[in-house]
Amino acid sequence: MSEDAPTHPDLAADSSIHDAEGRLSADWLDALRAEIAAGDRARLIERMAPLHESETGDVIEALTADERVALVTLLGDEFDFLALTEVDDSVRIELMESLPNADIARGVADLDSDDAVYILEDLDQDDRDEILSQMPAFERISLKRSLDFPEDSAGRRMQTDFIAIPPFWTVGQTIDYLRTNDDLPDDFYQLYVIDPGYNLLGTIPLDRILRAQRATRVQDIMNTQVRQIEATLDQEEAARIFERYDQIEVAVVDESQRLVGVLTIDDIVDVITEEANEDIHRLGGVGDEDISKTVPGVVRSRATWLLVNLGTATLASLVIGLFDATIEQMVALAVLMPIVASMGGVAGTQTMTVTVRAISQRELDKNNAKRLISRELLVGLTNGAIFAVLLGLITAFRFSNPALGVVIGAAMVVNMIVAGGCGILIPMGLDKLKIDPAVASSTFVMTLTDVVGFFAFLTLAGWWFGLF
Amino acid sequence: MSEDAPTHPDLAADSSIHDAEGRLSADWLDALRAEIAAGDRARLIERMAPLHESETGDVIEALTADERVALVTLLGDEFDFLALTEVDDSVRIELMESLPNADIARGVADLDSDDAVYILEDLDQDDRDEILSQMPAFERISLKRSLDFPEDSAGRRMQTDFIAIPPFWTVGQTIDYLRTNDDLPDDFYQLYVIDPGYNLLGTIPLDRILRAQRATRVQDIMNTQVRQIEATLDQEEAARIFERYDQIEVAVVDESQRLVGVLTIDDIVDVITEEANEDIHRLGGVGDEDISKTVPGVVRSRATWLLVNLGTATLASLVIGLFDATIEQMVALAVLMPIVASMGGVAGTQTMTVTVRAISQRELDKNNAKRLISRELLVGLTNGAIFAVLLGLITAFRFSNPALGVVIGAAMVVNMIVAGGCGILIPMGLDKLKIDPAVASSTFVMTLTDVVGFFAFLTLAGWWFGLF
Structure with missing residues (x-):
C-alpha cells in the first residue's frame, strides 16, 4: 500500500502506529502502555479510535494479559469487540475468561452474527448460555441457531443477515426498498430471491440490478443456476466451492432447503488460511498452536x-x-x-x-x-x-x-x-x-x-x- | 453443496460428470476419450458445453498430453481458454506449447485481462510476443502493460477493466450510465471515483449506490478512506492487505498514482492458496512441483x-x-x-x-x-x-x-x-x-x-x- 499518498487519511493515521517497516511501532506501544497504567480513559479512546479492527487486534496481541484486560475495561463501550476476531485463539480465550459476561454480551450484541459466533464458540457452555441470556431476543435466537450447527460447519461461519426479495418484484421496487429500508446488512453483494417458504429461487448480483431497467421483473434477470451450501457442510468443503466457482457470497440452507444465511468470501479467506496453517503445523508435528501460547x-x-x-x-x-x-x-x-x-x-x-x-x-x-x-x-x-x-x-x-x-x-x-x-x-x-x-x-x-x-x-x- | 435439489439445473448437469463422491466419473471420462479418439466434434461440444471452467480444467488434467491437444483442437472456438487458469502449471505450459499461437491469440482475446496474463506469463518471450501481435490493439496494449510489471506483482494479477466515474455525477446519472452502457466488465462490486488525471478520489460499493437517492452526488457518498496498492507490490503483500482489511476489490495504481486496474478477491484467494502450497512444499524439501509433473x-x-x-x-x-x-x-x-x-x-x-x-x-x-x-x-x-x-x-x-x-x-x-x-x-x-x-x-x-x-x-x- 502506498505510504506517502497525502490524499488518504487512513494511511496518515496509520503512520504513527506503524514503524517504517509497517510493523507495530514500539514508541506507540510504550505510550499506550503508559496510558493504560495511568488509567487515562480519555486519551486511550482518542488513541484507539482511528484504528482498524485488525490493528486493534495487533495491539492486543502485543500487550501482556493484564494490560489487555485493563485496556478493554477502560475503553468500556468504546472497545470494538470485532477486534477479537483478529487475535490468536489463545489470546481471545484468555481475555474472554477475564472479562465479566455482561460486558461480553453488550459487546457481542453489536457484531454481525458470524463474528459474534466466532467469538462465542470457544467459550464453555455455561458462560456462553449466560452471555446469550443477557442479549436482545432477536440476536439471541439467530446466534443460538448458528451455534447449534456443528463446529467448523458452514452454519457456524454464516452471516444470518441478508436481503431476500420475492420474484415478482420489479427492479424499481427493489431499488426503492433498498433506498427506504434502514435495517439492511452493513455490506452485501447480492440479493436472494425466495418463495414464501424461504426456498431459494435465484440470486441477483447488485451489478445486474444496476444495469437493468426499472420495469424489469426480478425473476427475469435472476441467476437461477444458484449454488447453495448445506449449513452442516464442513467449512473446508465450503471453501473449496468458493475457490472452484469464484464466488463472493453463497447461500446457506438448512435440512429442509430453507435459506438460513449467507457465507461471504472474507470468512472463507480466513478458513483457507486456517486450513493451510493446520496442514503446515500438523506436518511439522505441532498441534493446535499459535505464537501467543505460553x-x-x-x-x-x-x-x-x-x-x-x-x-x-x-x-x-x-x-x-x-x-x-x-x-x-x-x-x-x-x-x-x-x-x-x-x-x-x-x-x-x-x-x-x-x-x-x-x-x-x-x-x-x-x-x-x-x-x-x-x-x-x-x-x-x-x-x-x-x-x-x-x-x-x-x-x-x-x-x-x-x-x-x-x-x-x-x-x-x-x-x-x-x-x-x-x-x-x-x-x-x-x-x-x-x-x-x-x-x-x-x-x-x-x-x-x-x-x-x-x-x-x-x-x-x-x-x-x-x-x- | 446439495446434490439432489431439483430446482438447480447446474447440479443436475453435474451429476453425470461427477461420481457419488463428487469426483470425476470414470465412465464419463471413458466416453469423452472415445469421442476424442473418434474425432466426434459435435458430441464433444455437447458434452463439454455445460461444464464450469473449473470442471473443464479437471477434465483436462485427467487426460493424457495427446488427448488434451486433440480435445482443444477439436473444440476450436468452442473451447473456453478460461479453463486453462484452473489447471496445474505444468499441464498448462505443456499444452500451450503444443497449440498454434494463432489459436492461443484468438482464445485469450476473449478473456478478462487478469486471466489472459495468467495464461501468457509462463510462455517464453518469443511466443508471447507473437501471440500478442495477433491480438486486437486494445487488448494487446492492456495485456502488455500488465506483463511489464514484475512477476508475482499486483500489476500481473490485476483486472484492467473497471468502472471509473467523476465525483460530480449524481447517483441517478451513474445508474443511467450503467443501464445504457453495454461495454461494462462482467462482474463488479464497486465503482471508482477519479479526477481527470485518473487519480483515485474514492470508491463506492454498489450497495451504497442502491441505497442512495437519485439526486445524491457521488462525492457525498463515496468512501474517501481508500486503500490502494502499487502495481509493483508483491502479490503476497497484496493478499495480506485483503486479509487484514476484509476487502473484496482494491484499486491498483502505477508509480504516478494513476488508477490502472483493480485486484479482486477471487484472484487473491488463489494467491493465498498458492502461497500456502509453496510454504508446505518448501518445508517438505520439494521445489516448484505439482501432481501433474512427470x-x-x-x-x-x-x-x-x-x-x-x-x-x-x-x-x-x-x-x-x-x-x-x-x-x-x-x-x-x-x-x-x-x-x-x-x-x-x-x-x-x-x-x-x-x-x-x-x-x-x-x-x-x-x-x-x-x-x-x-x-x-x-x-x-x-x-x-x-x-x-x-x-x-x-x-x-x-x-x-x-x-x-x-x-x-x-x-x-x-x-x-x-x-x-x-x-x-x-x-x-x-x-x-x-x-x-x-x-x-x-x-x-x-x-x-x-x-x-x-x-x-x-x-x-x-x-x-x-x-x-
Missing part, C-alpha cells in the same frame, strides 16, 4: 509427537541392536548407517508432503492415484540410483573399501524406493481410514525409512562381508 | 534437496567417525545414538515449523521475538528434561547400565535446548538475510540437531566411561 501449553502440544517419536526411534534402535555383533566387527557401519536412514527420510518426506497437500486440496483421486504411485516409485528408483552411485563412490574412497561402497549403494536404492512407496501409500491409506494424513503420516514414514534404512544396510553388509 | 521433472525438483542432505548427513557421519574407537569399545552407543539425534530433529522441526509460518504470515516481529526465543528455549529445556528421564530409564533397564541412562539423558537435554534455539533463530536469521526461511531452515536445523545429538552423546559417554 510455555506449558506449548510443552503439552509438542510432547505427544515427541513421545510417539521416542517410541519409533526406540524401534529403529532395536533393529540396530539386532546387528550389534556385526557393528562390533566393522565400526564403519555405525559411522555410515545414519546416512542411509537420513536420505530415505528426506525422500519419504518429499513424497509425503506432495501427497498430503494434494489430498487436502482434493487433487488426488481414483483417476490419478495409480499414475502417481508409479511416478513416486520411479522417482525413488531414479534418485536412489543417482545417489547410490554418489554415496557409493564417496564411501569407497573414504574407507578405501569398494565393497562397502557397493553395499551402501544397494541399501540406498532399496530405501529410496520404499520411501517413495510409503510416502504416497501411507497418506492415502490414512485418508481412506478417515484419519487426517497431515497428522499421522510423518511418524509412519520416518519410522519405516529409518527401520528399512538401518536394516537393509546392516543386513547387506553382514551378508556380503560374512559377519553373521 | 518423472524427470520430479527427479530434478527433488534431487537438489537430496544432494544437500547427502552433504549434511556425511558431515554428521564424520562427527560419528571421530568416535569410532569409543564405539568399538561400547557398541551400545551405536545402537542408541540415532535416538538422541531423532528426538532433536523432531523438536527442532516443531519450533521451525511454527516460526516459519509465523514469519510468512507476518506475525513475528520485534515486539514478540524476544519473548518467543525464550519461550522456545524453555520449551526445549522442559521437554528435554521430561524425555531425558524417560529415555534415561528405558536405557538404564535395557542395557542394565544406569550410567548409560544418565549420559543419554544429559545428551537429550543439551540437544533439545539446541533444537529449540536453532528452530527459531535459523529461520529468523534467514529472513533477515532475505532468504525464504521455508526453503533453507530444514537443512540447517536437521544438520545441527544431528551433529549436536551425536557429538553430545558420544562425548559425554566417552568422558564418563573413560573411553578416550
Whole structure:
C-alpha cells in the first residue's frame, strides 16, 4: 500500500502506529502502555479510535494479559469487540475468561452474527448460555441457531443477515426498498430471491440490478443456476466451492432447503488460511498452536509427537541392536548407517508432503492415484540410483573399501524406493481410514525409512562381508 | 453443496460428470476419450458445453498430453481458454506449447485481462510476443502493460477493466450510465471515483449506490478512506492487505498514482492458496512441483534437496567417525545414538515449523521475538528434561547400565535446548538475510540437531566411561 499518498487519511493515521517497516511501532506501544497504567480513559479512546479492527487486534496481541484486560475495561463501550476476531485463539480465550459476561454480551450484541459466533464458540457452555441470556431476543435466537450447527460447519461461519426479495418484484421496487429500508446488512453483494417458504429461487448480483431497467421483473434477470451450501457442510468443503466457482457470497440452507444465511468470501479467506496453517503445523508435528501460547501449553502440544517419536526411534534402535555383533566387527557401519536412514527420510518426506497437500486440496483421486504411485516409485528408483552411485563412490574412497561402497549403494536404492512407496501409500491409506494424513503420516514414514534404512544396510553388509 | 435439489439445473448437469463422491466419473471420462479418439466434434461440444471452467480444467488434467491437444483442437472456438487458469502449471505450459499461437491469440482475446496474463506469463518471450501481435490493439496494449510489471506483482494479477466515474455525477446519472452502457466488465462490486488525471478520489460499493437517492452526488457518498496498492507490490503483500482489511476489490495504481486496474478477491484467494502450497512444499524439501509433473521433472525438483542432505548427513557421519574407537569399545552407543539425534530433529522441526509460518504470515516481529526465543528455549529445556528421564530409564533397564541412562539423558537435554534455539533463530536469521526461511531452515536445523545429538552423546559417554 502506498505510504506517502497525502490524499488518504487512513494511511496518515496509520503512520504513527506503524514503524517504517509497517510493523507495530514500539514508541506507540510504550505510550499506550503508559496510558493504560495511568488509567487515562480519555486519551486511550482518542488513541484507539482511528484504528482498524485488525490493528486493534495487533495491539492486543502485543500487550501482556493484564494490560489487555485493563485496556478493554477502560475503553468500556468504546472497545470494538470485532477486534477479537483478529487475535490468536489463545489470546481471545484468555481475555474472554477475564472479562465479566455482561460486558461480553453488550459487546457481542453489536457484531454481525458470524463474528459474534466466532467469538462465542470457544467459550464453555455455561458462560456462553449466560452471555446469550443477557442479549436482545432477536440476536439471541439467530446466534443460538448458528451455534447449534456443528463446529467448523458452514452454519457456524454464516452471516444470518441478508436481503431476500420475492420474484415478482420489479427492479424499481427493489431499488426503492433498498433506498427506504434502514435495517439492511452493513455490506452485501447480492440479493436472494425466495418463495414464501424461504426456498431459494435465484440470486441477483447488485451489478445486474444496476444495469437493468426499472420495469424489469426480478425473476427475469435472476441467476437461477444458484449454488447453495448445506449449513452442516464442513467449512473446508465450503471453501473449496468458493475457490472452484469464484464466488463472493453463497447461500446457506438448512435440512429442509430453507435459506438460513449467507457465507461471504472474507470468512472463507480466513478458513483457507486456517486450513493451510493446520496442514503446515500438523506436518511439522505441532498441534493446535499459535505464537501467543505460553510455555506449558506449548510443552503439552509438542510432547505427544515427541513421545510417539521416542517410541519409533526406540524401534529403529532395536533393529540396530539386532546387528550389534556385526557393528562390533566393522565400526564403519555405525559411522555410515545414519546416512542411509537420513536420505530415505528426506525422500519419504518429499513424497509425503506432495501427497498430503494434494489430498487436502482434493487433487488426488481414483483417476490419478495409480499414475502417481508409479511416478513416486520411479522417482525413488531414479534418485536412489543417482545417489547410490554418489554415496557409493564417496564411501569407497573414504574407507578405501569398494565393497562397502557397493553395499551402501544397494541399501540406498532399496530405501529410496520404499520411501517413495510409503510416502504416497501411507497418506492415502490414512485418508481412506478417515484419519487426517497431515497428522499421522510423518511418524509412519520416518519410522519405516529409518527401520528399512538401518536394516537393509546392516543386513547387506553382514551378508556380503560374512559377519553373521 | 446439495446434490439432489431439483430446482438447480447446474447440479443436475453435474451429476453425470461427477461420481457419488463428487469426483470425476470414470465412465464419463471413458466416453469423452472415445469421442476424442473418434474425432466426434459435435458430441464433444455437447458434452463439454455445460461444464464450469473449473470442471473443464479437471477434465483436462485427467487426460493424457495427446488427448488434451486433440480435445482443444477439436473444440476450436468452442473451447473456453478460461479453463486453462484452473489447471496445474505444468499441464498448462505443456499444452500451450503444443497449440498454434494463432489459436492461443484468438482464445485469450476473449478473456478478462487478469486471466489472459495468467495464461501468457509462463510462455517464453518469443511466443508471447507473437501471440500478442495477433491480438486486437486494445487488448494487446492492456495485456502488455500488465506483463511489464514484475512477476508475482499486483500489476500481473490485476483486472484492467473497471468502472471509473467523476465525483460530480449524481447517483441517478451513474445508474443511467450503467443501464445504457453495454461495454461494462462482467462482474463488479464497486465503482471508482477519479479526477481527470485518473487519480483515485474514492470508491463506492454498489450497495451504497442502491441505497442512495437519485439526486445524491457521488462525492457525498463515496468512501474517501481508500486503500490502494502499487502495481509493483508483491502479490503476497497484496493478499495480506485483503486479509487484514476484509476487502473484496482494491484499486491498483502505477508509480504516478494513476488508477490502472483493480485486484479482486477471487484472484487473491488463489494467491493465498498458492502461497500456502509453496510454504508446505518448501518445508517438505520439494521445489516448484505439482501432481501433474512427470518423472524427470520430479527427479530434478527433488534431487537438489537430496544432494544437500547427502552433504549434511556425511558431515554428521564424520562427527560419528571421530568416535569410532569409543564405539568399538561400547557398541551400545551405536545402537542408541540415532535416538538422541531423532528426538532433536523432531523438536527442532516443531519450533521451525511454527516460526516459519509465523514469519510468512507476518506475525513475528520485534515486539514478540524476544519473548518467543525464550519461550522456545524453555520449551526445549522442559521437554528435554521430561524425555531425558524417560529415555534415561528405558536405557538404564535395557542395557542394565544406569550410567548409560544418565549420559543419554544429559545428551537429550543439551540437544533439545539446541533444537529449540536453532528452530527459531535459523529461520529468523534467514529472513533477515532475505532468504525464504521455508526453503533453507530444514537443512540447517536437521544438520545441527544431528551433529549436536551425536557429538553430545558420544562425548559425554566417552568422558564418563573413560573411553578416550
